[in-house]
Amino acid sequence: MNILEINNLVKDFGGLRAVDTLSLSIKEGEILGMIGPNGAGKSTAFNCIAGVYSPTKGDIFFAGKKINGVKPWNLCKGGLARTFQIVKPFRSKSVLYNVMVASFATTDKTAAAEEKALEVLKTLSFEHKKDERAGNLTIAELKRLEVARALATEPKLLLFDEVMAGLRPAEVDEMVQIIKNLRDRGITIFVIEHIMRAIMALSDRIVVIHFGKKIAEGTPQEVASNENVIKAYLGDEYVVS
Amino acid sequence: MEFFLESILNGICMGSIYGLTALGLTVIFGVLKVINFAHGSLIMVSMYVAYWAIIYTGVHPYVALIIVVPVMYFFGYYLQDIVIKPIFKAEKDVREPITVIIVTTGVWYILDNLTLLIFGPQYRGIQNNPLRGKMLDIGNMLISVPKLWGFVTAVITAAAVYWFLQKTRTGRAIRATSLDREAASLMGINQFKIYNIAFGIGTAIVGISAVTLVPFYNIFPSVGVLFDIKGFIIVVLGGLGSIGGAIIGGIIIGLIESIAPMFMTATWAEAIVYGLFLVVLFVKPSGLFGVKYDW
């Protein structure tokens, strides 16, 4: 069953068409990657799915229900969570506090929310930082906090927006492992990523977009050898190994 | 009918002076993105500077501009440099620091009450100046001469500020900073220097407005409060950051104040001003003439 289905999504900003008749679908339990050059419309597409923008045209279905224009907080309660490309922690609060805000999406009780948040921090081996003020974290830790918060809302589908950007190679490997573990726990995952090595290792399927349009789709190998993709995006800088 | 027309003309003149006071506020907001709550106090300080300058030299009130404008420019420049800059440095990633509102309120308290301590609560006015109480008689209508001077000054000042921002190098740097302070500093513009200059210019404009007021207005330590809220209302009416909007917003307030009392008590006119303000704020927060900036 497809957990997410996008049909002919269009998003205009004034005269600019950021997303152009984009269609794609994600099966339950799958990891779908989305790549594309800067300004290709990846983040805009994400924001349409996450309810930040409402689409100009086209439909988005999540778990069989149409979610065009549904507010972010209601999407979250329905099981759709996301991270932000530019991290947005609650800086003056502790890590635990940050995650608890998210775990309140599943419970009204403070004690239960705290328990849930600690559990999430544990699965991400982030427990030792629970009392640290979010403002004092390193960028890698902040990215992990984004993941922890999204995870604490108990999502069925997780949207990761460049969650590995700015990380060192060792940290990237760690994050790839974390995401794979999440999938093993039954969460469907949709990632935007710039780091090729990571997205190739991670994704079951990859969608490539360019100027808001889908130009290729397939397994990492298929996409990597697709001529359109190499021309439009990978160019000379990427040598298929 | 003539009486009605007379009220309209006087309303426009007084309103343009309100607009001139608000112009200083809007220039500062345009660049720093903060509302300067010490605005009224700066008007008050300027009025005292103008008052003493005129009393000691005995010159025509408008000659006092030579003293008031530079004094207030540097007053504003260093007020921003010493008091407000530390906040911007501490809250770099905050787009619209509320803290600055609070700090400028502190400045307001200090300036108003320091003036009260030094000069006492009494009202001062420049009695024997060539403009005081003068009326221009146009076919049975009496127009206040000092307010007419104020109107002309407001129009000239607004035009000059517009020209300065559009045509000069510093003006362009100011506009660049107001659009995107990070990008501007990457282009080699010293963001904080620009803030100082903008604050100085805004305060200098406040100084000009004070000079237009002293020939007919009484001066006392809390005189600024009368212009404070009015200034906020005007800039929001006209659109925060818009130069023409400030003058037109001022004229709207001036007209309400001069026409409404014909139909109701003067205090109700005040209530109408607040009502109009709230309606504009809710219906079109970018103001009547403001462009929809994403400041």
Add this chain to the structure above:
Amino acid sequence: MTRKTINTSALILLGVVAFGIPLVLRSPTYLHIICLLFFYAYLTTSWNLVGGFAGVLPLGHSAFVGIGAYTSTVLSLQYGVSPWLGMIVGGFLAGIVGILIGLPTFKMRGAYFALATIAFGEGIRVMFENIETLGPLNIRGPRGLEIPPTHTGFVNFMFNTKEPYYYIILVMLIGVIAFTYFISRSKLGYFLNAGGEEPEAAMSLGVNVARAKLIAMAMSSFLTALAGTFYAQFTLYIYPKSVMSLDLSFEIAFIALIGGRGSIAGPILGALLLRPVSDFSRIYFGSSLPGLHLIIFGTVLILVMIFQPRGLQEPLLKVYNKLLDRILQQAPQGKAGHEYS
């Protein structure tokens, strides 16, 4: 002995001292001052629910004080309703007004919101100054309302001595502190803090930010109005400039900010530190150095905002914790992270 037991016993001790003060301090003048001190601490704590937790800057809260004061006073003067009942009515009225003002304004950004609340507060004051009668209700414009001190007693919320007022406002203060504490530890408190700091992130995590703020605003205006009734019964004379002035709105906000917005202790600390300064400088220098207390107030405001933007509670809390460490002779432990909240 652990940190927690020390904290709890310190709080209990504080409570005992607070209840014992009128037994020792018999001067009506000083009791009057302390009553007003608690009145301010109550107001700043109520303000903090929206101004602190929700991360906005409301500068029109005196309107709610006025609504509370006028509602109970008009009801008791004209219809003989007990001020206690009027207090509740005023609270609900203020809560509704709070929601009405919050609905359009919470979408606005910082400066606009502050300006809208100022205009709203001033607008209400100007209306009250212009209106002699509101339908059947007599509010007497700028002259205000006097409550004749004839029927003293608990039901009439009117006493010959200061002590009953002292205990009433003390209980109200403890109540509002407990309420704020409860809110700060609840889902709503987390949502408010999150929405105030990073609205976009909060929304994506399931927080309906606007709704959380509206609830906070309704609660804050309800509680603020209750203090209005207390003030009316305490001074027996209210007029628009006394209970709905811009000065009062500003003072509430700035005392809370100096103490430390968003924390429980901050607003109370601010009132405890600043009110005495302004009271004493008014009493002793009021005639020779008028406005001195406002100069002090302004200077403290600027210095705190520059050097301790999170308010005085933070450094004081640090000192307190260090002191505890020294007493306990051990490394910091416990939930340090929660002390910010």
